Structures are given as structure tokens and as C-alpha cells.
Amino acid sequence: NAGVTQTPKFRVLKTGQSMTLLCAQDMNHEYMYWYRQDPGMGLRLIHYSVGEGTTAKGEVPDGYNVSRLKKQNFLLGLESAAPSQTSVYFCASSYDLYTSSGYTFGSGTRLTVV
């Protein structure tokens, strides 16, 4: 019963490098989300998906791209990392929007860009 799994858990990147964060869920959820958490800023939505093959922009999409080729996976890409992208990234999924149990979150990826 894995729930939502994020890989990697930690990563240090140099400015300009690229990387992909992987989110996998085994609950057959339709909706998947990528958030970032920064001190004093709470959780801000980067991109989200309401089903396989769909993606949409959230509050802070610039500098990120996403793909949802398979229902269970939601990938977040940084094409050219910047120090401003240093953050903790959380993936979440839900069966539907009004589920009484809300989202299920992964344990996060701590990314540092130097």
C-alpha cells in the first residue's frame, strides 16, 4: 500500500542543469498535482492533471514542464534549474476533487539549486 511515491527524495543541482522529478501513485486516482513549499509561502500549485494525457498550469508554472503519459505517473521537469527553484516539492493525487479525504501527498523531494 505505497500511496504516492516521489523520487528522488533529495537532489542538488547546479544552475542550468536539468532534471525530472517522478511521482507515482497506485490508487488509480484521476487527479494529480505538483506543489512547491517555500518558507512563508505555503504550498503553491505548479501544474496539475485531471486525467491521463492532460496537464494544466497552476499558480507558479514558469520554469517547469509536466507530463502525464500514464495514469499512475506525473513527471515534473526542470529544463534549466535556477536558484529560485530551490524548494521542497510535493506531489499529490486524488480520486476526485470533492473527495472527503482530500489529496494524498507524497513525502516530498528537497531540491537545492546552487
Place this chain on the structure above:
Amino acid sequence: DQQVKQNSPSLSVQEGRISILNCDYTNSMFDYFLWYKKYPAEGPTFLISISSIKDKNEDGRFTVFLNKSAKHLSLHIVPSQPGDSAVYFCAASDGGTYKYIFGTGTRLKVLA
């Protein structure tokens, strides 16, 4: 432009007393609200939800109150326990946009 605001960054409460965490929102279209708890180095975990058709929802020691006219919700924890020490986030959605907007969080410390 923060649509969901938690104006108290931190709160300290004695064990056994009531903890009240507040959340204000600006978008009158929000119709579903959630509270999450987050421990360090872990993802947020769901606590309790409330629909805009209700003004109160209870689950054990946790009660959420919604005042739509004031665009305000609050989470009451009674009695507070040391294990409740965490960061609490409120979140709101208007349904049609398929996503939740989170507040900035309130760090609760329950003192033994």
C-alpha cells in the same frame, strides 16, 4: 494576491487546552475547504473537510467551522496534545477549477 490566508504564522497552546487555527479567504466562489497537518520531513496529511453547505464538521477532537459571510474558517482542536504539534494548512477550492489553493500555514506548538 493570496486568496487563502493564515495570518498567524505560529501558535503555542498548553496541553489539554483548546487550539484555534484561523483561515480567511477572498474568493466567494470557494465551496469546499480542507485542513491538513504537516510534520517535518513528511508530506501533508488530510485532517478534516467542510463543504460550503455546512457551517460545522466534527471528527473526534477536531472541529472545523465555516462562516461564509465572513469568508472565514477555523479549526478547533480539543483537547490539544503534544502530538498535535505540526504545521497546519487550510485549503480551498471552487470546484470548477479542479484544484485547491493552500494557505501559508500555521505552526502549532502544544506545550506539555
